[in-house]
Amino acid sequence: MTVEWDDDGDFESVADHDVGLSDLELRDPFDLSKALEGAALEHLRPEVKKITMHTEFTPSGDQPKAIENLISQLENGQERCVLLGVTGSGKTFAMAKVIEKLNIPTLIMSHNKTLARQLYQEMAGYFPENAVDYFVSHYDYYQPEAYLANRDLYIDKELSINERIEQERFAAVASLVTRPDCVIVSSVSCIYGLNPPETFLESHVRCHIGQKIEPIDLLKELVALQYTRTNTDLVRGSCRLRGEVLDVWMPSRDDPLRIQFDYEGVTKIQVCDPVSWETLDILDEAWIHPKEFFMTSPERFERALDSIESELKTRLDYFRENGLDLEAKRLEQRTKYDLEMLREIGHCSGVENYSLHFDGRNPSDRPYCLLDFLSACGKQFHGDKRKYLVIMDESHVTLPQV
Numbered sequence: 001m002t003v004e005w006d007d008d009g010d011f012e013s014v015a016d017h018d019v020g021l022s023d024l025e026l027r028d029p030f031d032l033s034k035a036l037e038g039a040a041l042e043h044l045r046p047e048v049k050k051i052t053m054h055t056e057f058t059p060s061g062d063q064p065k066a067i068e069n070l071i072s073q074l075e076n077g078q079e080r081c082v083l084l085g086v087t088g089s090g091k092t093f094a095m096a097k098v099i100e101k102l103n104i105p106t107l108i109m110s111h112n113k114t115l116a117r118q119l120y121q122e123m124a125g126y127f128p129e130n131a132v133d134y135f136v137s138h139y140d141y142y143q144p145e146a147y148l149a150n151r152d153l154y155i156d157k158e159l160s161i162n163e164r165i166e167q168e169r170f171a172a173v174a175s176l177v178t179r180p181d182c183v184i185v186s187s188v189s190c191i192y193g194l195n196p197p198e199t200f201l202e203s204h205v206r207c208h209i210g211q212k213i214e215p216i217d218l219l220k221e222l223v224a225l226q227y228t229r230t231n232t233d234l235v236r237g238s239c240r241l242r243g244e245v246l247d248v249w250m251p252s253r254d255d256p257l258r259i260q261f262d263y264e265g266v267t268k269i270q271v272c273d274p275v276s277w278e279t280l281d282i283l284d285e286a287w288i289h290p291k292e293f294f295m296t297s298p299e300r301f302e303r304a305l306d307s308i309e310s311e312l313k314t315r316l317d318y319f320r321e322n323g324l325d326l327e328a329k330r331l332e333q334r335t336k337y338d339l340e341m342l343r344e345i346g347h348c349s350g351v352e353n354y355s356l357h358f359d360g361r362n363p364s365d366r367p368y369c370l371l372d373f374l375s376a377c378g379k380q381f382h383g384d385k386r387k388y389l390v391i392m393d394e395s396h397v398t399l400p401q402v
Contacts, residue, residue: 044178044179044180044381045180045381046103046104046180046181046381046382049179049180049181050103050181051099051100051103051106051127051130051181051183052100052127052129052130053096053097053099053100053126053127054125054126054127054128054129055093055096055126057093059090059093059094059097060090061089061090062085062089063090063093063094063097066083066085066094067094067097067098067101070083070094070098071098071101071102074098074102074389075102082395083095092119092122092393095108095391095393096122096123096126096127098389099127099183099389099391100127102389103181104378104382104387104388104389105176105180105181105182105183105184105374105377105378105381105382105387105388105389106182106183106184106388106389106390106391107184107186107190107370107371107374107388107389107390107391108123108183108184108185108186108391108393109186109187109188109190109390109391109392109393109398109402110185110186110187110393110394110398111187111188111393111394111397111398111401112187113136113137113187115393115394116134116136116185116186116187117134117136119185119393120132120133120134120185123183123185127181127183129181130181130182130183131175131179131181131182131183132183132184132185133168133171133172133175133182133183133184133185134165134168134171134172134184134185134186135168135169135172135173135184135185135186135187135189135190135370136165136168136169136186136187136189137165137187137189138161138162138165138166138169139159139160139161139162140160140161140162141158141159141160142157142158142159142160143155143157143158143159144157145157145350147327147330149324149326149327149330152326152330154330154334156349157349157350163236166251167236167251167252167253167254168252170250170251170252170289170293171252171253172184172186172370173194173252173289173293173370173373174250174252174287174289176197176370176373176374176376176377177197177373177376177377177380178287179381180377180380180381180382182374182377184370184374186370188398188401188402189370190369190370190371191369191370191371191402192367192369193352193355193367193368193369194293194367194368194369194370194372194373195293195295195296195355195359195368196359196368196372197368197372197373197375197376197377203225203289203290203295203296203297204225204287204288204289204290205218205221205222205225205287205288206285206286206287206288207259207266207269207285207286207288208266208269208284208285208286209266209267209268209269209284209285210264210265210266211265211266212264212265213265213266214261215241215244215245215246215259215261216241218246218259219239219241219246222239222248222288223239225288225289225290225291225295226290226291226292226295226346227239227248227291228291229241234247234249234256234274235249236249236250236251236253237249237250237251237291244260244261244262245258245259245260245261246258246259246260246261247259247272248288249274250288250289251291252289254274255271255272255273255274255280256271256272256274257269257270257271257272257283257286257288258270258271258272258277258279259286268282269282269283269284269285269286270282270283271283292347296358300358300360301342301346301358303357303360304354304357304358304360305339305342305343305357307357308335308338308339308354308357309339311357312331312332312335312336315328315331316328316331316332319331338350338351338354355367371390374388374390375388
């Protein structure tokens with residue numbers, strides 16, 4: 001984690017650089033090292049935190065040769081390999097053996113939620129000591145927003161989010177930014193937009209035994225991560241302070257955390273049952289991620305609002321020059337309403353539509369997605385952002401979907 005001192009003037013040039021510009025221009029979205037500083041990194045090395053398969057079966061028939069050939073091809077730099085076999089021939093078992101041997105972050109894509117869930121259950125059984133997570137669309141129902149110019153009719157977006165799947169999506173992302181032994185089972189939902197990996201991990205609270213902090217200060221940090229303060233029942237995404245005890249329930253976890261304080265700071269961190277509050281586990285440190293996927297710094301937030309206003313002006317000029325006054329009026333009305341909501345409460349409906357501005361991307365750049373989290377995991381823990389594996393199950397169906 002230490003960096004050698006340079007005496008070539010680079011330090012001075014960085015020190016003299018404008019803070020706002022450095023936030024936009026010098027930040028590497030795949031660099032997690034600064035955000036992970038202080039964590040128990042010696043326990044997160046790939047040779048220590050290995051992907052280990054637990055099974056009573058051994059490869060048989062054509063499986064040993066297939067596994068050997070696949071590993072040989074991948075280790076020798078071949079980018080694409082195909083494993084072809086009839087139903088029930090043990091392709092999933094062979095896949096798990098390849099994952100264990102390569103010991104790098106792995107994404108397994110399937111073409112529907114049902115098969116993805118089946119694969120997730122199998123992988124969780126093969127790798128009980130590792131981070132096996134499930135990442136699919138969290139919408140039970142989704143109707144996108146629309147505007148019919150000929151009738152001046154705006155149709156608002158309607159959606160229903162599955163809380164359990166949302167929790168599992170958070171767990172997948174949290175695993176990728178904090179540990180090297182990740183196996184993520186996903187649908188094509190993995191190609192859709194998320195926040196940059198570095199931003200997600202940068203916006204976090206790290207709490208550890210012996211930390212000198214007041215309960216109210218830690219509570220303020222959680223509220224800054226969009227957690228909702230409550231004085232009654234605790235639910236996912238909320239926090240509660242009662243005297244010297246702070247309870248927080250991360251969206252990615254089944255069980256809340258209870259943090260206890262005394263006059264010297266944090267004395268105990270417990271994982272508790274959400275109903276009885278019985279202690280299930282005791283931790284030395286806890287990494288608490290944001291309540292929402294989309295987070296940004298105050299500096300970047302202000303720049304994003306300025307960028308949105310600038311783009312709005314450009315688009316309004318275009319519509320008016322082409323005689324599309326109705327469209328211009330509707331666009332101005334909606335965007336100014338969103339800007340007002342963002343300034344007042346920090347959020348608006350459809351905030352993901354402004355991800356270009358909040359991420360600081362160029363207009364031609366694609367949004368960040370789950371694949372970027374795999375790249376960040378590969379770079380942080382394996383030294384190369386290309387060091388991750390993507391497996392497409394039923395690729396003749398999955399690949400056309402992508």
